[in-house]
Amino acid sequence: MxxxxxxxxxxxxxxxxxxxxxxxxxxxxxxxxxxxxxxxxxxxxxxxxxxxxxxxxxxxxxxxxxxxxxxxxxxxxxxxxxxxxxxxxxxxxxxxxxxxxxxxxxxxxxxxxxxxxxxxxxxxxxxxxxxxxxQSDQIRLKNPAAQREALDKFAAEAQKQFPAAMEKYRAVFERWRAARAELELLRTSSRERLREAESLTAALAEIDAVDPREAEDEQLKAEAVKLGNVEELRRASLGAHEALIAEDYGDGPDAVTLVDTAKRLLETVADSDEELAETAKRISEVGFLLADIARDLAGYATSLDSEGPGRLAEVEDRRGELGVLVRKYAPSIDEVLVWADAARTRLDDLTDDSGRIEKLDAEVAAAVVELEALAADVTRLRRTAADKLSKQVSAELKALAMPDAKLVIEITPAERGIHGADDITFLLQPHAGSSPRPLGKGASGGELSRVMLALEVVLAAVDPVPTFIFDxxxxxxxxxxxxxxxxxxxxxxxxxxxxxxxxxxxxxxxxxxxxxxxxxxxxxxxxxxxxxxxxxxxNDEERVRELARMLAGQEDSATAQAHAKELLADARRATP
Known part of the structure; x- marks a missing residue:
């Protein structure tokens, strides 16, 4: 509190x-x-x-x-x-x-x-x-949505199965609404979907005709750079080969010969020192490695002779084909392939409209049947709760000096919505034999005050909060x-x-x-x-004076104060 x-x-x-x-x-x-x-x-x-x-x-x-x-x-x-x-x-x-x-x-x-x-x-x-x-809450009480909310709050506490029934109904309603919306979209946008399908078909045909491979654009770029520098690559590889093995027996010593000479010199004294013997073995390994590298360089130089201007032209042509795809669909060939996979999935969806429409039709029809049954269950529970709430509020109204008044809760069929298929109207029958009228039309301000208080007293028993404030x-x-x-x-x-x-x-x-x-x-x-x-x-004395002021506007009047004291005494006797 x-x-x-x-x-x-x-x-x-x-x-x-x-x-x-x-x-x-x-x-x-x-x-x-x-x-x-x-x-x-x-x-x-x-x-x-x-x-x-x-x-x-x-x-x-x-x-x-x-x-x-x-x-x-x-x-x-x-x-x-x-x-x-x-x-x-x-x-x-x-x-x-x-x-x-x-x-x-x-x-x-x-x-x-x-x-x-x-x-x-x-x-x-x-x-x-x-x-x-x-006073604003009295206005709210006239609102059908607020009346439904009040009834449902009471039903949720008075009948434990009501919340589960509402939750199940709402779940099916959301499924029905989503399926119906998708179905409506398919039917109203068929022309746009057809155009999209034609566009995707043409794009995929273009990509399939080129038939790109993963990372192909980067591989071709590297190959084009290589082919564009064949002469420099040939001179460098042959020069390196010559430095390793001088096949023309020139004046300068080559690397393989020098390493071999070092190895032979150490082998002549290897029996005298294990450390030099081990070093000789390591130099021998270097010799083998240099010979392998020399052979690789010779093979590389020979392969350059087979990759002439004709291959460079082929590479540039292929890069041009891939470039068209990159400009149209994605920044790289790998991303083009990803886009193509997504486009195929989308195309399958677009071309399956007839099957999807048929499936959604069946889903909507099945949901409608289920919703009707669930809505009927919700309506049944609401009617039971409405009867109970009406009796309890009417009893409260009798205690609020409205002995012949009766709260009538009318539940009528309505268009299906998230809250069910009911229109709920609170009506007040102020006197026996009179016709019940909606609270917003037939109830005075004082009657609305008492109806609201009666409702709150009843609802407080099932869904209380620590503090109530009435203005x-x-x-x-x-x-x-x-x-x-x-x-x-x-x-x-x-x-x-x-x-x-x-x-x-x-x-x-x-x-x-x-x-x-x-x-x-x-x-x-x-x-x-x-x-x-x-x-x-x-305090008690000040309270008497304030009640006298409220009664007669004369807090100092002995008569008004006497009346105030009488009110206090009556209230103490009347409070249960």
Whole structure:
């Protein structure tokens, strides 16, 4: 639950601390005092969009901070740790601090457990920590999508097989949608696919006619360089050969002869020294190696004579053919071959359209049959859940001074979608014998408030969050209905923390703690003034005065105070 909320320079609130506790807390105050800033602060902590206009005039920034205590193992703690938060643990639970700062230029920063975090993390945490309800939520309640979501949330908890049924339906729906989209693409783009197939066929025919080999372009390039320098290569190889073996017995000694002479000299004394004998063997090996190299050079020079200008012309012609492919399809022959393999695969796909269309037709038809069965199963489970939810909410409405009212949940066939094949409509039958009408058309603001509260009370039993915040959801309600709303809020507060911003004394009387927002004007020397608000927890005497103000606008009136005390006494007796 939320232990404390600290607000600085938000709206008309300069700096205030809102102490909260378990049970039901109410926030009241004069119109314009800044009561809704409390809800705005919580909204910022839940990741709502930051509004620079909410920053107090003259301030550089506004901030909201909350301290929460949560039981060990709560999902919010795990997510906060993932975000790098520092969490203080104690016996049986942990303390988590959330903070949000909004600058006057609209920039916003979030902190989770003392560490900077993306705003989205606050949103994720908020989904498991707080449920906020206000007039905008009554508008949301009129939305068919929100009504379906509320029913499905109830069904998921009330019927354990519902989540599995929805998951299976959605998996088949996605498969059906993907197959149908591919089928539609094949049928509408057949002309474009035919042109692509013709282009790929021509390209592959050109590549196949040249029949390139891996790395052939690099090999031919090296051969062309060699053939272009035949004379230089011949002179170098014959000169090296001559230096090793002087076959024309010239005046200069050749390398083989010199090595042989060295070997013979050492062999004459080899018997006298083992070291020289070993050296003679090594020189003999050098002689053999030089003779081998000389033979290789002779063979190399002879091969050059067979690779004349004719071979060079062949190489250049072949390089020209490969160059055409490289310019058209890829930077190298190896990449041309890779492109050709991919093109063949694509061509097979394009030329198999008729077979693919037939296969997809069968797949779509089979998926439709399966979807119909799965959708019917989802509808059946929804109807069961709708009947149960309707009865429970109707019972709550009876307790909220709407004794003859009934929530009717209508499920009608709809076009198949990701959420099933149902249209879900919440209707309110306010009186016996009257026709049920959609909430958006037939329900007043006060009735919507009570329907929403009844729904929340029922849903809280199956999917609770630690804290509920209601922002003047009792608008348009008075008299006995207001008393009953206070009673139901108090009952809800027995299981979760509830914070209510209200203007009704009948509701405020049920509070476990009453928080007052007051405003005042601070004069300035220029003659103007600044409106500020303060937030404080009321004691018993102050609470009587505030209820008297809410009742009659006269907190000092003895009659109003007597009535306030009576309200408090009645609320204590009525709270179960």
């Amino acid at each position: 939320i232990e404390e909320i600290r607000i600085r320079d938000l709206g008309v609130i300069s700096e205030s601390t809102l102490p909260l506790g378990p049970g039901l807390s109410v926030v009241s105050g004069e119109t314009g005092a800044g009561k809704t800033m409390v809800v705005t602060a919580v909204g910022l902590l839940l990741g709502n969009r930051a509004d620079a206009g909410a920053v107090r005039n003259g301030a550089k920034s506004a901030s909201a901070e909350a301290t929460l205590t949560l039981p060990k193992g709560h999902a919010a703690l795990a997510r906060a740790l993932e975000a790098g938060a520092d969490i203080d643990e104690f016996d049986g639970g942990a303390e988590l601090i959330l903070a949000r700062t909004v600058s006057a230029d609209g920039r916003s920063r979030a902190h989770v457990g003392g560490r900077s975090a993306p705003i989205g993390v606050l949103t994720e945490l908020g989904e498991t920590l707080v449920a906020v309800h206000g 003047e959801v009792d608008s348009g309600v008075g008299g006995k209905a207001a008393v009953e709303i206070g009673r139901r809020l108090a009952m809800l507060a027995r299981h979760v923390q509830v914070l209510v911003v209200t203007h009704l004394p009948q509701v405020a009387a049920f509070a476990d703690q009453h928080i007052l927002v007051t405003k005042s004007s601070v004069s300035k020397t220029s003659g103007g003034g600044i409106t500020t608000s303060n937030v404080r927890l009321l």
